[in-house]
Amino acid sequence: MFSRNLRTAVAGVVLAHPVMNASGILGYLPEHADTMASWGVSAIVSKTFTKEPRKGYDPPIVVKIGCQSLLNAVGLSNPGLDGVGGFVRSARKYGLPVIVSAGGSRPSDFVDVAVAAEEAGASGVELNLSCPHFEGGGIELGRDPAAVFSVVREVASVIRIPVLAKLGLSDRLVSSSSRALEAGARALTLINTVRAMRIDVYSLKPLLSNVYGGLSGRSIHPVAVWAVYSVYRETSADIVGVGGVFTWEDAAELVVAGARAVQVGTALIYRGPRVVQGIVRGLRSWLRAIGRSSIEEVVGAAQRS
Numbered sequence: 182m183f184s185r186n187l188r189t190a191v192a193g194v195v196l197a198h199p200v201m202n203a204s205g206i207l208g209y210l211p212e213h214a215d216t217m218a219s220w221g222v223s224a225i226v227s228k229t230f231t232k233e234p235r236k237g238y239d240p241p242i243v244v245k246i247g248c249q250s251l252l253n254a255v256g257l258s259n260p261g262l263d264g265v266g267g268f269v270r271s272a273r274k275y276g277l278p279v280i281v282s283a284g285g286s287r288p289s290d291f292v293d294v295a296v297a298a299e300e301a302g303a304s305g306v307e308l309n310l311s312c313p314h315f316e317g318g319g320i321e322l323g324r325d326p327a328a329v330f331s332v333v334r335e336v337a338s339v340i341r342i343p344v345l346a347k348l349g350l351s352d353r354l355v356s357s358s359s360r361a362l363e364a365g366a367r368a369l370t371l372i373n374t375v376r377a378m379r380i381d382v383y384s385l386k387p388l389l390s391n392v393y394g395g396l397s398g399r400s401i402h403p404v405a406v407w408a409v410y411s412v413y414r415e416t417s418a419d420i421v422g423v424g425g426v427f428t429w430e431d432a433a434e435l436v437v438a439g440a441r442a443v444q445v446g447t448a449l450i451y452r453g454p455r456v457v458q459g460i461v462r463g464l465r466s467w468l469r470a471i472g473r474s475s476i477e478e479v480v481g482a483a484q485r486s
């Protein structure tokens with residue numbers, strides 16, 4: 182019996198299997214890289230670094246809600262540019278590709294983080310153009326195709342490692358995706374959390390200190406499937422699918438919608454770190470069950486049906 186091949190590649194970065202971690206559940210301290218490597222991911226993705234350090238919002242910043250979902254407004258807390266090198270060097274000792282997430286309000290902010298990532302030896306930079314609770318950056322940039330173009334172009338013209346543009350739900354997702362690719366993005370990461378809020382009807386106050394935040398977990402999985410399917414249909418781009426991946430079936434669904442890899446975030450909190458290995462094993466059995474020899478054969482297969 183021939184072995185089922187889970188190897189894949191995104192933006193030219195070769196991955197032993199399609200499952201990475203999503204940015205932000207952990208990941209700006211050097212020791213976080215050790216924990217992430219122990220999960221069995223095929224690439225290590227950092228939390229978003231910004232040029233200046235950010236304290237983030239006051240608690241509560243993450244709340245578990247129903248439907249195995251989370252509402253968060255962490256506020257992109259991170260140590261700023263000075264933290265990038267230590268994280269990347271720590272992650273690199275595992276021999277896995279390292280992707281640094283970069284955030285900011287102006288193109289030059291993203292460039293500074295991207296350059297620090299490249300200098301430290303990162304394999305790629307994921308531009309966070311989609312955080313739903315980052316004033317002046319995030320989804321406000323990502324829902325503007327012209328702004329997406331200028332951020333991606335500035336970064337892609339300065340670094341040699343591949344640029345991935347992480348976009349989120351908006352009415353202009355497909356055009357922002359196309360502009361990111363025209364500007365030099367080698368892949369798209371879809372999607373970020375979806376802007377949302379909950380209110381405590383006894384205290385009469387929003388659950389999050391920031392009032393609104395981003396919804397993640399199982400409740401956004403169908404949104405992620407739609408986003409990946411729609412963007413792949415229009416662009417045939419390399420896509421990393423993110424949103425509510427808890428099981429191998431969730432991962433497989435994103436792959437047949439058009440993703441070449443997936444990221445796992447909220448499931449790590451609800452199911453624990455073993456979720457990654459379980460998804461990888463399940464994908465291998467799935468290929469056997471459907472009589473396919475490699476994951477690459479089924480990328481976007483739902484587009485042809």
Ligand SMILES: Cc1cc2nc3c(=O)[nH]c(=O)nc-3n(C[C@H](O)[C@H](O)[C@H](O)COP(=O)(O)O)c2cc1C
Binds near residue numbers: 255423425
């Ligand atoms: C607590 C928390 C922090 C996050 N921080 C970041 C971040 O720093 N940068 C980023 O691009 N996405 C961040 N995200 C979004 C995730 O990377 C991912 O896009 C989203 O949670 C959907 O995937 P999931 O349903 O598997 O969690 C964060 C999500 C959560 C729950």
